[in-house]
Amino acid sequence: MTEKRVRARRGDGALLREELLRAAEELLDETGTEEALTVRAVAARAGVSTPSVYLHFADKEELLEAVCLRVWDELGRLVAECRDPDPFLRLGRCGRAYIRFALDHPVQYRVLMMTPSAGEGVPPAAQACFGYMVDAVRACVEAGVMRGEPERLALALWSAAHGCAALLIAQPSFPWPDRDAMIDLIVRISGFGAALGPRMAGALPPSRELAAALDAFEARLGGQLPERP
Amino acid sequence: MTEKRVRARRGDGALLREELLRAAEELLDETGTEEALTVRAVAARAGVSTPSVYLHFADKEELLEAVCLRVWDELGRLVAECRDPDPFLRLGRCGRAYIRFALDHPVQYRVLMMTPSAGEGVPPAAQACFGYMVDAVRACVEAGVMRGEPERLALALWSAAHGCAALLIAQPSFPWPDRDAMIDLIVRISGFGAALGPRMAGALPPSRELAAALDAFEARLGGQLPERP
DNA sequence: TCGTTAACCTAACGGCGTCAACCTAGGGAG
DNA sequence: CTCCCTAGGTTGACGCCGTTAGGTTAACGA
Structure with missing residues (x-):
């Protein structure tokens, strides 16, 4: 007292x-x-x-x-102010901002997002944040880099970011190789997966052919940009 | 009593x-x-x-x-018996089996994986399961469809599967569009992302060029297979 | 038959969330 | 200035919780 x-x-x-x-x-x-x-x-x-x-x-x-x-208003602000001339890069910034926010407020994030009872559903501030992510995904769809409903894609990307944050928060004793590198890898995988995955719906060649196509894809793009999605 | x-x-x-x-x-x-x-x-x-x-x-x-x-021994069995002649498809099966297991035992999964105290780290049975996933990823790397350390890739894929399961378990009141379709989308995104993401490390063209390359990639692969990753 | 001891019970402590009932200070009405 | 009403609290208690100390009972070997 x-x-x-x-x-x-x-x-x-x-x-x-x-x-x-x-x-x-x-x-x-x-x-x-x-x-x-x-x-x-x-x-x-x-x-x-x-x-x-x-x-x-x-x-x-x-x-x-x-x-x-109380801290969740900050999240909406953080995600909303993720800007980039390239929509794909902007989406990556949003994902990293989301994960960073979760790791900065682990207790609040766990209580609101990792327990079923508290809150009777997703907090409104999180829904606003989700709205921003849908916008970022829609920009990617309009730019032709993604395909499909922006809502579903954003939900999948949200799930990926949440998985990263949730695991890092709930399993601190796990021997993570490198926290930041892990986050970057997950954001990158999710972004490229959202770009490529829905295009392959229904079509799935054997791994041998898929690998060759991926190699060709890689060879085609030699441009280097500093930021990654 | x-x-x-x-x-x-x-x-x-x-x-x-x-x-x-x-x-x-x-x-x-x-x-x-x-x-x-x-x-x-x-x-x-x-x-x-x-x-x-x-x-x-x-x-x-x-x-x-x-x-x-008590239920976690089942998980190791479920993941281990995911077989497929194609390593990429097998990995997808593993992911779906993992998510299905989590949704079949929501309380146990939440207690062990979504709370920091209980268990003093990841349960051994989960580590065994993780070992199987590393094997599945390694097969993909050896088949040329993925690139990078299998451990890190498996960790990223595990994170994605966990995110899907954790969100579905902790936010049952959220208006999910379609549960099974969502799971499929996430597994697909993660798989293709793990195949494409690490190849693009450091290289990132503007979205316009990326979209064109993705379209070319899509056009190249016309083969249809029933199962998806 | 009897003593040993594994297997279990009784009683209690302190802390928790929550509720019903009581107090009390401070501003307006006369 | 005095009185009284009510907003803004407090006191005390109830039942449930996890946990502990110490007592009790019954199955076996000798």
Whole structure:
């Protein structure tokens, strides 16, 4: 418990809500796990009695969800401001920004995206972020580098980015070869896969022929650009 | 509580361990969430007093981990028996088998793969499964359809499959367009991406040129095969 | 028959989320 | 200035949880 908070003025009852959220956020960042976020601990840190939490949150889950949602506005901003003259490169930037965001806020990301109960569905901020990714994919489709419904493609790419982030967050003890190289590889694979995969729908030659075609493809493109998707 | 269990014979104390695991597994499958798996509930269902659980498990987490690990032997078997004359198709089969397994055992998969504490790292059975996937990738590399270290490629593909499974499990309320089509799309994207992505390392032409090359690639391959990667 | 001991139970502790009931300070009405 | 009403909390308790210490019972060998 920090200190006994002075009672708010008459119209300012909602002040406590913000202070509770701040206290909970601090607890989450300090301990690195949501198990430390007990109603009692949050109330004590805010300098208030335990049941006072229920003046502003229906239950513990609502508090946890609210505090985790606070950082998600940042994600929409991060993804939205990924710009590049080339739509394919822009999409890659979006993917890397998404993964970086998840790794920067592992607890919040895990609570909101890796547990079934909390949030009753994908958070709205994440849906906005998904909208941006759909736009980026649509630009790729219009540029002729991808083919298919942008929504489905974006969903698949989102799934790939989520898989990378989720594994890195949930399995920190795994002997990852190199974190950043891994992220780059996954973003690259997803991007090129989204470009090539749907074109091959239904058609699938034997590996020998596929390998030859890939070699020819590789030989055709000699241009070098610094950034990768 | 079901019934008062009759005490085991003198050398058969370990019998209770199996009965506790069975009771816990039933609870998990019936309720669909690990929150129902309290030490008291498991003991009651096994017809035994609560502290008796601690005769065979150090704490609740060890019990939860043990019961979740029980289904994972199946995964190694499922992935290992994915065969196909074509290595690229075989890899696709492995990916789909992995995702299907995760969706068939959502609680166990989430507990072991989507929470940081439980298990102290990736379960051994999952590592064995990962070994099979590395083998499948290596075959693709040797066939010339992929390029790079098989371990890293397999890790990236594992991440993609995990992302698909994890999203489907953790966000059941999301309006997924079509579950099976989504899985197919992701497996296809990952496969072709792993084939094409590493070849493009460092090289990245503008989208216009990339689109043209992709069109040429598509035109070259007219062969149709029923199964897709 | 009896003692040993493996197998299990009883009782309890502290912490948790949550609720019903109570208090209290501070602003408006008279 | 006084009173009172209500927004903004607090006190105390309930039931459930994981976990522990110490007691009890029954199957076997001698």
